[in-house]
Amino acid sequence: MADQVITLSDVAAAAGVSLSTASKALNGTDRISEATREHVRTTADRLGFRHNALARSFARGRSQTIGVLTHRASNPFTRVVLATAATELGAKEQAILLYDARIGDRDVTESILQLRARRIDGVIVIGTGTSFPSPSLTSRFDVPVIYAFTFTEDPDDVTITADDQEIGRLAIRHLLSKGRRRIAHITAEPHDNAAQRRAAGAEEVLAEAGLQWASPVRFGRWREDWGEEAVAELLAEAPDVDAIFCGSDAIGRGAERAVRASGRDVPGDVALIGVDNWEQLMHDQRVSRHLTTIDVGLEEIGRQVAAHLLDPDPQPGVRYVTPQVVTAKTT
Amino acid sequence: MADQVITLSDVAAAAGVSLSTASKALNGTDRISEATREHVRTTADRLGFRHNALARSFARGRSQTIGVLTHRASNPFTRVVLATAATELGAKEQAILLYDARIGDRDVTESILQLRARRIDGVIVIGTGTSFPSPSLTSRFDVPVIYAFTFTEDPDDVTITADDQEIGRLAIRHLLSKGRRRIAHITAEPHDNAAQRRAAGAEEVLAEAGLQWASPVRFGRWREDWGEEAVAELLAEAPDVDAIFCGSDAIGRGAERAVRASGRDVPGDVALIGVDNWEQLMHDQRVSRHLTTIDVGLEEIGRQVAAHLLDPDPQPGVRYVTPQVVTAKTT
DNA sequence: AAAGGAAGCGAAAGCGGTTTCGCAAATCAC
DNA sequence: GTGATTTGCGAAACCGCTTTCGCTTCCTTT
Numbered sequence: 001m002a003d004q005v006i007t008l009s010d011v012a013a014a015a016g017v018s019l020s021t022a023s024k025a026l027n028g029t030d031r032i033s034e035a036t037r038e039h040v041r042t043t044a045d046r047l048g049f050r051h052n053a054l055a056r057s058f059a060r061g062r063s064q065t066i067g068v069l070t071h072r073a074s075n076p077f078t079r080v081v082l083a084t085a086a087t088e089l090g091a092k093e094q095a096i097l098l099y100d101a102r103i104g105d106r107d108v109t110e111s112i113l114q115l116r117a118r119r120i121d122g123v124i125v126i127g128t129g130t131s132f133p134s135p136s137l138t139s140r141f142d143v144p145v146i147y148a149f150t151f152t153e154d155p156d157d158v159t160i161t162a163d164d165q166e167i168g169r170l171a172i173r174h175l176l177s178k179g180r181r182r183i184a185h186i187t188a189e190p191h192d193n194a195a196q197r198r199a200a201g202a203e204e205v206l207a208e209a210g211l212q213w214a215s216p217v218r219f220g221r222w223r224e225d226w227g228e229e230a231v232a233e234l235l236a237e238a239p240d241v242d243a244i245f246c247g248s249d250a251i252g253r254g255a256e257r258a259v260r261a262s263g264r265d266v267p268g269d270v271a272l273i274g275v276d277n278w279e280q281l282m283h284d285q286r287v288s289r290h291l292t293t294i295d296v297g298l299e300e301i302g303r304q305v306a307a308h309l310l311d312p313d314p315q316p317g318v319r320y321v322t323p324q325v326v327t328a329k330t331t
Numbered sequence: 332m333a334d335q336v337i338t339l340s341d342v343a344a345a346a347g348v349s350l351s352t353a354s355k356a357l358n359g360t361d362r363i364s365e366a367t368r369e370h371v372r373t374t375a376d377r378l379g380f381r382h383n384a385l386a387r388s389f390a391r392g393r394s395q396t397i398g399v400l401t402h403r404a405s406n407p408f409t410r411v412v413l414a415t416a417a418t419e420l421g422a423k424e425q426a427i428l429l430y431d432a433r434i435g436d437r438d439v440t441e442s443i444l445q446l447r448a449r450r451i452d453g454v455i456v457i458g459t460g461t462s463f464p465s466p467s468l469t470s471r472f473d474v475p476v477i478y479a480f481t482f483t484e485d486p487d488d489v490t491i492t493a494d495d496q497e498i499g500r501l502a503i504r505h506l507l508s509k510g511r512r513r514i515a516h517i518t519a520e521p522h523d524n525a526a527q528r529r530a531a532g533a534e535e536v537l538a539e540a541g542l543q544w545a546s547p548v549r550f551g552r553w554r555e556d557w558g559e560e561a562v563a564e565l566l567a568e569a570p571d572v573d574a575i576f577c578g579s580d581a582i583g584r585g586a587e588r589a590v591r592a593s594g595r596d597v598p599g600d601v602a603l604i605g606v607d608n609w610e611q612l613m614h615d616q617r618v619s620r621h622l623t624t625i626d627v628g629l630e631e632i633g634r635q636v637a638a639h640l641l642d643p644d645p646q647p648g649v650r651y652v653t654p655q656v657v658t659a660k661t662t
Numbered sequence: 663a664a665a666g667g668a669a670g671c672g673a674a675a676g677c678g679g680t681t682t683c684g685c686a687a688a689t690c691a692c
Numbered sequence: 693g694t695g696a697t698t699t700g701c702g703a704a705a706c707c708g709c710t711t712t713c714g715c716t717t718c719c720t721t722t
Contacts, residue, residue: 090429098421
């Protein structure tokens with residue numbers, strides 16, 4: 001497949017103009033007569049010329065590459081954001097260079113130097129969306145830095161993340177709209193940022209409706225078996241509960257099993273709503289849903305990250321992606 | 332921040348040697364006295380020199396970038412392979428440039444030209460692991476091309492994919508080892524390659540054990556509701572079935588619900604095993620499992636892809652990644 | 663002691679473009 | 693019709709590094 005790769009000087013020669021003229025003609029820069037420009041263009045096309053992107057980037061000092069810093073690239077949420085952003089960026093000829101904190105033995109400073117040496121055009125920091133703020137690295141780069149699915153200490157950083165509070169609100173509003181009034185909440189670790197905010201949003205709507213939790217919020221883990229365990233306790237304590245807002249779909253799955261095991265019908269006796277849209281994350285195709293859930297908008301985060309990165313000057317600050325209720329069979 | 336970026340000639344000047352000597356000293360190429368080499372190195376360190384990776388790649392004609400061609404990057408399996416490969420490659424300073432067939436409006440030929448123009452160092456083609464072979468693109472590049480989670484028409488292509496037949500074997504062996512004998516199989520579309528091969532592997536082991544399916548294999552869709560539906564039929568037809576091999580975890584989830592709904596205990600009356608290791612794909616942490624499943628080794632595929640790409644000359648042919656049984660509560 | 667080979671280093675070319683700058687021709691102002 | 697601009701293009705510098713090539717030294721051989 002060694003078809004001779006043709007260079008800009010080939011084009012220039014064939015068109016009978018100088019190398020610089022050819023460059024300017026194809027780039028649309030500088031003053032070139034429309035005739036010449038067109039002539040160069042057609043000869044370039046005829047010869048099947050394509051820029052040597054590498055040399056080109058080099059001459060321009062831009063690598064057409066975005067650095068990505070993750071805490072744990074194998075985290076499934078991280079993966080979604082990563083894959084979506086990579087897809088969008090790829091469509092714009094931007095490559096990504098991923099440094100995963102878990103794999104690399106280099107520390108962050110080393111990664112930063114490495115990325116700078118590579119003359120990357122921008123940086124994405126992808127967090128796990130749950131607990132700790134990411135340290136702000138913005139000032140250590142001279143290119144745009146965008147934080148995805150996390151937050152930082154610096155309010156001026158460009159951040160795109162999930163709206164956990166709104167997730168909580170949506171969940172409760174949805175359950176209320178289905179006529180449920182005796183609602184409980186099972187979620188993860190009490191110190192988890194996402195868990196806290198989802199609970200807070202939920203309580204807000206509950207209070208607005210003049211209601212209270214049917215039973216105190218149960219904090220535990222992001223795990224299926226916790227859902228099962230917590231529901232067992234819950235039903236013992238508040239047997240008349242008619243809806244459970246589960247902090248994640250995994251918890252929701254466990255919860256559903258426990259509810260059914262108690263002889264109750266879902267959603268007849270107890271409605272269930274989760275968070276994550278696990279099924280779509282796993283299947284992508286338009287499958288028929290089982291568990292009603294809230295999509296936190298990970299793909300949208302990935303898309304917006306890519307868009308902001310290509311934007312010459314993105315507005316600083318936190319941008320929350322709006323979550324969506326995905327109705328299925330459990331409510 | 333804007334600390335003056337120092338170049339190789341700065342180092343050379345500071346070390347009192349020529350630019351070329353400095354280059355050779357730092358690269359370990361050519362004959363340079365150990366003294367000079369060391370001297371250059373220390374001055375480079377002292378000055379905090381880092382190669383301009385872009386210029387460097389350019390001079391070497393290698394972009395430190397791997398092209399990735401996907402059919403559908405939003406497919407969750409694709410994502411796992413992609414993210415894992417990207418992580419491994421990132422650790423080796425290789426960026427990835429992703430062209431997703433679904434997003435890009437360019438056709439494959441255009442993508443290929445684009446990638447070649449960018450002087451990529453290698454190509455990964457990621458398939459969906461299920462149905463059709465990927466067209467062989469190897470001859471259209473002059474760099475290594477590796478196919479992941481798919482197969483091609485050309486047996487000499489370097490391919491790394493799941494061992495669906497072995498998955499089927501493992502599933503049945505596992506069920507047999509648990510003392511099950513009346514085994515059924517619920518899986519996806521009959522023309523789906525993965526579904527076929529999993530079924531074939533399963534039947535092989537079944538036959539070796541002198542057994543037959545407790546009921547004919549039920550082909551349907553890769554969906555949770557299909558699992559539910561199929562189990563209902565199955566139990567009506569073969570009420571004494573004591574194990575079900577589900578073609579995927581999604582099917583398995585639906586199946587479990589239907590089994591329990593019939594009043595049977597899992598795994599007491601009916602054991603269930605799925606495929607995909609959905610829970611790990613979703614959670615990554617070492618969670619307690621619920622559904623017994625078979626991990627097809629997507630991450631391993633990603634790792635091997637990266638390794639083969641960096642390997643100067645990988646052996647041609649198909650390489651199957653060994654699946655693993657992940658035992659949990661349903662068997 | 664002369665010849666041959668190896669070691670060590672620098673000059674210079676080259677990679678494939680972009681961009682500055684200067685010059686000549688064409689256009690404009692009056 | 694003359695001077696002042698503008699327009700169009702090419703020569704050359706440049707980006708930062710790698711690599712070839714050739715020139716010295718210095719060490720072996722015999």
